[in-house]
Amino acid sequence: MGRADLVRVAGHRIRLDAMRAHPERYGRLAATAKTIDGHAYCLCRPEPLRLVIRHRLDRYFLARWPGEGPLHDPSCPFHQPDPALTGRAAYADTAIVDTPTGTTIRFDAPLTSSTAASVSGAQDELGATTSGSGRRTVGLLGLLHYLWEDARLNTWNPGKRRDWGTIAADIGDRIHDCALSGRPLHQVLHVIPPDRPGTRVANLAAFDEFVDRLRGPRDQIRRALVLGELTAVTATRYGVAYTLAHCPKRLFASAPLHERVLRSYGSAFSRAASTHAGRRVGLFLIERSPKGYATVADTAIMLTTGTGYIPCDSSHELVMADALRHADRAFLKPVRYDHVSLVLPDFVLTDTDIATVIEVWGLDSEEYLRRKAIKIAEYERSGTQLIGWCPEDPLPNLAVSTTPFSDSRKSHGP
Numbered sequence: 122m123g124r125a126d127l128v129r130v131a132g133h134r135i136r137l138d139a140m141r142a143h144p145e146r147y148g149r150l151a152a153t154a155k156t157i158d159g160h161a162y163c164l165c166r167p168e169p170l171r172l173v174i175r176h177r178l179d180r181y182f183l184a185r186w187p188g189e190g191p192l193h194d195p196s197c198p199f200h201q202p203d204p205a206l207t208g209r210a211a212y213a214d215t216a217i218v219d220t221p222t223g224t225t226i227r228f229d230a231p232l233t234s235s236t237a238a239s240v241s242g243a244q245d246e247l248g249a250t251t252s253g254s255g256r257r258t259v260g261l262l263g264l265l266h267y268l269w270e271d272a273r274l275n276t277w278n279p280g281k282r283r284d285w286g287t288i289a290a291d292i293g294d295r296i297h298d299c300a301l302s303g304r305p306l307h308q309v310l311h312v313i314p315p316d317r318p319g320t321r322v323a324n325l326a327a328f329d330e331f332v333d334r335l336r337g338p339r340d341q342i343r344r345a346l347v348l349g350e351l352t353a354v355t356a357t358r359y360g361v362a363y364t365l366a367h368c369p370k371r372l373f374a375s376a377p378l379h380e381r382v383l384r385s386y387g388s389a390f391s392r393a394a395s396t397h398a399g400r401r402v403g404l405f406l407i408e409r410s411p412k413g414y415a416t417v418a419d420t421a422i423m424l425t426t427g428t429g430y431i432p433c434d435s436s437h438e439l440v441m442a443d444a445l446r447h448a449d450r451a452f453l454k455p456v457r458y459d460h461v462s463l464v465l466p467d468f469v470l471t472d473t474d475i476a477t478v479i480e481v482w483g484l485d486s487e488e489y490l491r492r493k494a495i496k497i498a499e500y501e502r503s504g505t506q507l508i509g510w511c512p513e514d515p516l517p518n519l520a521v522s523t524t525p526f527s528d529s530r531k532s533h534g535p
């Protein structure tokens with residue numbers, strides 16, 4: 122049985138988290154492996170899997186081999202979900218491309234434009250910019266789901282500790298290899314850093330500097346992205362102000378934009394979501410106002426659990442995700458990206474030998490019943506075990522005897 126936290130670099134077995142925390146200690150080894158072997162190995166499976174060795178800013182680091190993500194163990198940091206379990210697979214091949222040097226994403230909004238037309242005005246409905254499969258560009262929701270999925274934040278393993286600090290670090294680590302419409306993603310995306318007493322002043326300065334970089338010539342609009350947890354929406358004279366966790370500066374949006382946000386992402390703003398301690402993570406496309414404020418041109422909002430920031434599509438899914446977490450289950454929440462009508466399982470258990478999905482049956486609309494019928498037929502065809510839950514019923518028993526895999530995780534010390 123492999124180990125999901127061990128890699129082999131130039132013949133040496135190394136803990137991946139040690140290499141990530143202290144890349145300087147492993148530089149020589151990584152350089153040797155890159156020159157002699159051309160790659161490193163992940164040891165999460167009995168059969169080692171190749172890893173790309175990248176060199177950036179005098180640091181070496183490891184990345185998954187293009188196309189081999191689904192081969193890694195579900196608990197491995199290099200694992201990517203099966204194409205059948207992600208909205209990413211529904212884009213055209215050119216929308217998100219993994220290469221040995223990184224990932225390139227074609228974003229559907231211009232980051233620079235020479236007209237005064239706002240981005241949100243160009244899109245009639247937020248979230249409704251889905252054109253089914255084969256979409257050639259990635260929208261804001263798609264990009265938000267990409268960030269979450271690529272950092273494996275839509276998965277959960279028992280014993281995991283995850284807070285905004287680990288999320289910002291995980292995403293920050295990964296976006297360095299990523300280009301968005303030809304621009305380095307880390308230059309156009311500001312992930313709000315965790316607020317800690319020692320870094321507060323520097324964080325604020327970094328935010329101001331990021332917004333200030335959007336100052337351009339009079340006839341040009343520059344845009345960039347901010348990722349943060351939306352904690353409050355307050356009315357202002359001109360619309361609304363968005364308050365983000367860990368950030369003393371607010372983002373400002375027009376009333377019509379906020380109305381569209383409420384229509385497109387209603388479940389994230391529902392009272393039931395608050396009752397079940399749901400959080401709202403937002404990816405904001407911002408511009409700089411003449412007075413230097415960050416104004417929102419467009420946004421995508423994702424409802425997540427209060428603990429673990431696991432994406433959920435409804436308050437009932439929040440209840441199920443929390444129940445799975447309390448039952449010490451390892452699971453995946455498939456995310457749709459921009460393909461909001463894509464049929465995906467609500468949750469997939471990743472600690473079972475038999476493929477097992479969890480469905481939270483909800484609405485009884487015609488569209489919903491159609492999707493439910495598709496899902497049930499597909500699970501029967503593929504021999505997938507289905508645990509269904511109607512929210513008016515008590516929760517099903519989610520605890521099972523631990524699998525050999527989770528036993529082995531627990532028995533390995535550092």
Ligand SMILES: [Zn+2]
Nearest residue numbers: 163165193197
């Ligand atoms: Zn692996």
